[in-house]
Structure formats: structure tokens, C-alpha cells
Amino acid sequence: MAMTTEELQETAAPKGKYHHGDLRQTLIAACYDIINERGADAFSLADACRLANVSTAAPYRHFKDRDEILAEVTARGFEAMTARAVEAVEAQGEGTLEGIVAMGQAYVDFALSEGGVFRLMFGGAPALQDSEPVIELGNNCFGYLIQQITIYCMAHGMEQDAGAVAVKMWTFVHGASALLMDDKYEKVTPDLDVKAMIADAIPMLLGKPG
Amino acid sequence: MAMTTEELQETAAPKGKYHHGDLRQTLIAACYDIINERGADAFSLADACRLANVSTAAPYRHFKDRDEILAEVTARGFEAMTARAVEAVEAQGEGTLEGIVAMGQAYVDFALSEGGVFRLMFGGAPALQDSEPVIELGNNCFGYLIQQITIYCMAHGMEQDAGAVAVKMWTFVHGASALLMDDKYEKVTPDLDVKAMIADAIPMLLGKPG
DNA sequence: TCTTGTATGTTAGCTGCGTTAACATATGTT
DNA sequence: AACATATGTTAACGCAGCTAACATACAAGA
16 A cells, blocks of 8 residues: 555556556555545545546456445554554554553554544444455454553553553544544644554553553 | 425415515525435435426526535535534533533434535535635634633633644544444444444543543 | 366446536526 | 615526446457
8 A cells, every 4th residue: 555646557557458457456546545635525536447447347346335445445554553553563563651651652643644544434424334355454453552552551460450451542532533633632732742642641541650 | 405295385485476585595494404315416406496386587586506505505504503512511501521421422413314415514525615605604613612612621621722622622523423324334333323432532531531 | 188166357238426418597787 | 866885586507416229348258
């Protein structure tokens, strides 16, 4: 994902060939990028077709309908998000507070850099959320988040229910991502440092302030 | 807002009259309700016209384009949300912890009962967010939330920066609303009591656990 | 190699939506 | 009463999603 327009067009039509080669993957990638650049509302499947140099009917050889493509894009989103979370944790060491904080920051970074897909992953239509790959990869993603926080809590002998603490942290980080992405902080606290706020709040939610 | 279909159709066409009477308000109300019932994605202006018994061209006598109607709907959303917050606070008494918790619960309740509009208020297209009434009523709404939390903090002599605490609470409640609305908790903690979690987390974010 | 079936493209056409232009009818002001 | 203005309608356009009918490439067996 996250290819440039030129890269997409290279991949697009293997020069003069009637068949494309891998239109399915190319379309998913094109949609992924368009949605992140212009937002899901401004997205049209026809635009993706133009990017891939195929007719607007071509997608229907690979997908049932538009929603099925969006579901695939959404699933990729969860994949990418999980990858970022894993990366963040492993860079800091599993079971450390630094790892948890880094994971929270990765969550925020993902929302900021891939806002369009992030909205699909959460606000998306029921047709998307109920699709097979989305359910599975979504559960993987959330499961990993919760699991890592839980591991940390257990390792440090928290008296509270580790799962409950994990959900609270997730809630906080998700709220921060959403509000930041939508520029809602700007109006009220223009100079807010979101990452600092998260690093600050996480210990509080652990019940061990300071 | 929140009229039944029958009520809308009563308001719709003052039987046989060529002119409508108050198409502008009727359309806004119709859009508001459709969006909450079917989601902003499944919404079409044409549907709202059918509900109001007018042609699909009629709206353009009152609005520049579709986005202007959605902006109006979004603004109504902020109005309604502010009203609910004020109600919650005043029922419990300004400056009390109970008032703050009730306000948080009102936030969640609003997201659940008017999910479609809630998404517009946050995830909405730039064209909506940048409109005059949305900016103003949005600022009113957030301003009230922050203000009330700040009042509470000051009244109880919090050592921390009251504004910073307020933003943390808002973040948490917003995250809870979003995740709950999108059924994201279900998969991970099926039996979560969100309101209890909020009542639990708020004191933590105040830096005074227990 | 030829043939033939299947996968994967294309073009043409349908429907619905947003929008505008041209026209029609109320309303209210002189 | 006449006219300007506000607010409706119908007709038409372009674009998007989607389907059907047709075309082309590929792959596998005779």
C-alpha cells in the first residue's frame, strides 16, 4: 500500500496487454490510496478504474460489488495497523511501559497518516464490518492491543483486572486518535501535545499516577 | 427532530397547497432522521424529498447544495448534544463529580441514539466542518464540556492544570462513545458496562484514584 | 498443434442521484 | 390590478454503480 500514483500506473496495465495480470490487488491498492488521500466520501470506484487503466466494469470480474472492495481495503487497514502496533511494541520490548506507550502512539500515527481507511475501519457501513476478512483481521488487531496491555499489567502485578485496564487504555487512545484526526482539539486546546497526553494518561489509567 | 415518519408527512405538504410553508425546516428534520435511521452513507437527498412530498429540485430554493443541508443537520446535532449535556449537568448540580459523570454518560447516550449525526459531527467531510453554524455550535458544545470539567477541577482544588484534565476526560468519553457505537467492544469484552467504566475512569484521570 | 472452455477484459445501456435551467404558481407590495 | 419576488415543478445533463452481451487471452486436452 501507500504507493505513489506513478507506481500504481506502472502496475496498472502491463503495456498493451488485454489482460491485466493482477487487477484485483491493483484495484485494492488504488482504492486504499485514493481513500486515504481524498476521504471515503469523495471516493469513487470509477476513479480507481481510471487509475488502473481499466474500464469501470472490470472490477466486477473480481468483486461482487463496491462494498466488497471497500471491505478488502478495510481489512488491509487492520493488517497495517496491527503491523505498526507489533513493530512499536517490539522496538521497546514486550511487557514494558515504553512498549505500551509506543503502541498507543502508533495507533494515533496510523489514524493520522491513513485517516480515510481508519474511518472505514471504524465508522464503516455494516456491509463492511460484517465481512469475513474484516472480522478476522479486526479481531487480530484489537486482540493484540488488549493482549499486550494485559501482559504488561500482569507482569507488573496490577491489583486491578488487567483486561479492564486494557480496555480503558484502548478507549483513551482511540478517543485521542479520533479527536485529533478530526481537528477537534484545535478549537479548544490549540497547543495540545497528544503524544505527551497519552504518555501521561496511561499510568493514570493503570491506577498508579506519577 | 426525532419525529416519526407520520409526523414528518403531516408537516410535509399542507394538503394541496403549491407552496410548502416551511420546506427548509422540514427538509432538515427529514434529513436528520433519515441519517440517524439509515446512516449517512445510505442517505440520499432524494429520499428526504420524497418524505417531504416535494420534487428533488425543490431543496435548491433553500440550500446551495446537498452539503449545505448536511451542514445544517450537523449543526443541529451539536445543538442537541449541548442541550443534553446541560440537562445532565443541571440535574446533578454544577461543579459536582456526579454532574461530570452524568455529562459523560449523556455524551455516550447521544452517540448511541443519534449515531448517524454523531458521525457527521466528527467524521464529516471538510465542507461540513468548515461551515459557519457548525463551527459556532461545535465550539459552543465542546466549550461547555471543557468548561464544566474545569469548573469541577477548580472547585475541588486539583493541583494539576484543570484544562489538561478536562481534555483527557473528553478524550476518554469520546473514545468510549466511538468504540461502543461501532460495536468494537463486543468482540473483545462482550459484557462491558461502558457507563460504569466511565464513572470508574473519570476519577483516575483526575489524578485521584478511588 | 488445434480446439475449446474459462478467465478476464470491453462496450453499451439501465437506474438513481445531484444539480441546473426553464417554466409555473403563489404571495405580497405598490 | 399589476408586477416583483419567492417558491414550487418538469425536463435534462453528467456521473456513479451495476449488468448483459460481446471480445480476447490463456490453458489444457484431443
